[in-house]
Amino acid sequence: MKKFFSHFLLFLLTFFIALSQEKNPTILKIIADKYSESITQSNEPIRFNFVRLGNLKRKTIYIENAGTSVYQIQGITFLNNGLGVFTFSSTPSVPVTLLPSEAIYITLNFQPDKINKFYDTLLIKFTEPFDFIYSLPIEGSSIAFNLLYTKDTSEFVGTNNFSVPIFLKGDPELTEGIPLNFTFSVCVNSKLFLIDRISNGTIIENNFNQTFNILTISTGNIILDSSTKIVTNLIGRLLLSDQDTTIISFDSVELDIPGIYIQTQSGIVSLLGICVSDISLIDFDKNMIKFSVPQVTSFGTLKIQCDYNFSEKRALNVKLFDILGKLVYYKQISLEPEIELPLTYLPSGIYRIEIEDYLTKYSKIISVIK
Numbered sequence: 460m461k462k463f464f465s466h467f468l469l470f471l472l473t474f475f476i477a478l479s480q481e482k483n484p485t486i487l488k489i490i491a492d493k494y495s496e497s498i499t500q501s502n503e504p505i506r507f508n509f510v511r512l513g514n515l516k517r518k519t520i521y522i523e524n525a526g527t528s529v530y531q532i533q534g535i536t537f538l539n540n541g542l543g544v545f546t547f548s549s550t551p552s553v554p555v556t557l558l559p560s561e562a563i564y565i566t567l568n569f570q571p572d573k574i575n576k577f578y579d580t581l582l583i584k585f586t587e588p589f590d591f592i593y594s595l596p597i598e599g600s601s602i603a604f605n606l607l608y609t610k611d612t613s614e615f616v617g618t619n620n621f622s623v624p625i626f627l628k629g630d631p632e633l634t635e636g637i638p639l640n641f642t643f644s645v646c647v648n649s650k651l652f653l654i655d656r657i658s659n660g661t662i663i664e665n666n667f668n669q670t671f672n673i674l675t676i677s678t679g680n681i682i683l684d685s686s687t688k689i690v691t692n693l694i695g696r697l698l699l700s701d702q703d704t705t706i707i708s709f710d711s712v713e714l715d716i717p718g719i720y721i722q723t724q725s726g727i728v729s730l731l732g733i734c735v736s737d738i739s740l741i742d743f744d745k746n747m748i749k750f751s752v753p754q755v756t757s758f759g760t761l762k763i764q765c766d767y768n769f770s771e772k773r774a775l776n777v778k779l780f781d782i783l784g785k786l787v788y789y790k791q792i793s794l795e796p797e798i799e800l801p802l803t804y805l806p807s808g809i810y811r812i813e814i815e816d817y818l819t820k821y822s823k824i825i826s827v828i829k
Contacts, residue, residue, distance in 0.1 A: 505581070507569040507599035509719050512824050513782050513809050515570040517548055520595070522583070523562035530557040531587035535565060538580035538594075544571050545579050545597055554586070570782070571601030572809070574632040602719055603630040604822055605683060607643065607690070609707045609726030621652065622694050623707060623728065627721070628687040640679035641714040641721070645693065647672050648705035652728070658692035675711075683719070704728065722822060748773075748794070750814055750821045757828040759803040763814070765796055778813045779805075802827055 510516045524530050533554050537545060548566040555563060571577065581595040606628040625645070642663070647654065649672035656662070660678030667673075678690055693707075709723035751764035763777075772793065777800065779788035787805065792798055794816070807829045814821045 504596035504598045505567065507597070509600050509602050509716060510569055510571055511720050512571055512574065512601050512603040513811060515568055515783060516599075518567050518569075520565040520567070520581075521562060522557070522565070524557040524559055527559050528588050529559070530585060531555070532557065532563070532583060533586040534582070534584040536582050536584075537597075538582055542577050542579050544577050544599065544601075545569055556587075567597070569597075569599040571599065574601055574603060574630065574634065576600045576635070602637075603632060603824060605629050605719070605721045606724055607709055607712060607721050608724040609728075621696060622658075622692045623652075623726075624692050625690045626687055627681060627683065627690050629683045629685050631685050633683065633685045636682040636684040637716065637719070639681045639683050639714055639716065639719070640677075641681070641712060642675060642677045643712040643723075644673060644675050644710045646674075646706075646708050646710065647693075651705045652693075652695055654693050654695040656694050658694060659689075660691050748816065748821075752812060752814075752821075752823050752825060754823075755826045755828060756802065759801065759829070761800040761802050761812075761825070761827075763798040763800065765794060765798060767794070773816050776813075776815045778815075780811045780813070782809045 505518055505520070507516050507518065522532075531554055532551075535547075535550050535553060546568045548568045550565045551563045557563065565581075567581070569577075577597075577599045579597045581597055583593045583595070585591050585593065608626055608628070609623055649667060649670060652672070654665075654672055654674060657674075657676060660676050662674050663677050664675035665672070674693075676691065681688070681690060705728050706725050707728060708725040712721045712723065714721065749766040751766070753762070756762075775792050775794055775798070777788070777790050777792055777798075778786060779800075781787050787810070788800070790800075805827050807827055809824060809826055811822060811824050
């Protein structure tokens with residue numbers, strides 16, 4: 460024991476955990492007379508936060524010998540073998556010797572393959588100048604598809620206190636609610652729909668002119684889970700004398716938790732009336748497309764079902780991305796009730812398909828098996 464403490468009184472080992480994209484790394488120090496306390500209080504988890512399903516995120520650990528002794532690292536491993544989602548991107552060959560002022564880097568990957576929270580521990584085994592294991596908890600969560608959109612309904616009645624709900628639809632595979640605070644912008648034609656207030660949250664900016672009404676809305680206490688819920692209602696007045704249409708569009712969604720992705724989908728509201736005092740019906744135009752894409756395809760062809768209730772000829776931009784986010788397929792295709800994509804040239808793996816036209820944007824993770 461005396462030998463153990465004498466080594467610590469002479470030497471200091473400083474760990475820098477340099478998280479990617481962070482300017483100020485966390486400094487962890489192991490000090491001789493506070494060895495156990497320092498290990499307990501200093502080894503903050505390596506937090507990957509939320510990573511989209513199929514995406515990959517890296518973080519780097521920087522270990523420096525800041526003392527005058529020679530340290531030797533015998534092993535660098537995961538306690539639970541990485542759970543299939545944590546891997547090493549780069550690590551020094553062990554055993555490795557750290558002379559004074561020398562350093563090594565360990566780069567970790569987090570690539571979730573399912574919706575879940577993941578916990579493991581990185582173990583760094585030292586054998587010189589004494590035997591001990593330094594442990595660092597690792598945390599990461601995955602998330603897939605979430606959507607912010609206006610209500611898809613058939614009709615509204617009335618001119619004053621005209622209300623349009625904004626919905627948040629969470630990924631159906633989310634197993635645990637995530638509390639969110641977020642800010643987003645919404646734009647409407649101010650000649651048709653003049654927004655006075657919202658039912659939940661705060662309007663932090665309102666840019667109004669004779670053509671557009673652009674609001675920046677801040678809202679909180681929203682639990683993101685697998686259900687669909689109202690974020691807020693846009694409440695205002697209809698101002699029209701003839702049939703007209705406005706698009707309710709969203710932009711600049713900013714969340715307080717990094718790594719969560721929310722996609723947006725615009726809505727079309729068709730307004731029918733004779734004059735401003737005699738409007739009897741406001742019809743929400745079902746001009747959107749509902750896509751159905753299988754989760755797994757093993758026949759070399761991906762069949763996409765398209766459900767829509769209009770005769771307009773529209774073109775779709777179809778993209779496929781591999782697990783690293785690289786675009787592997789792009790084509791502009793005419794809208795049909797069923798669309799077939801040839802996938803014979805793609806290897807087996809996980810991909811993300813993205814389908815978009817000027818009103819609708821759809822995204823889904825799929826598996827290709829050969």
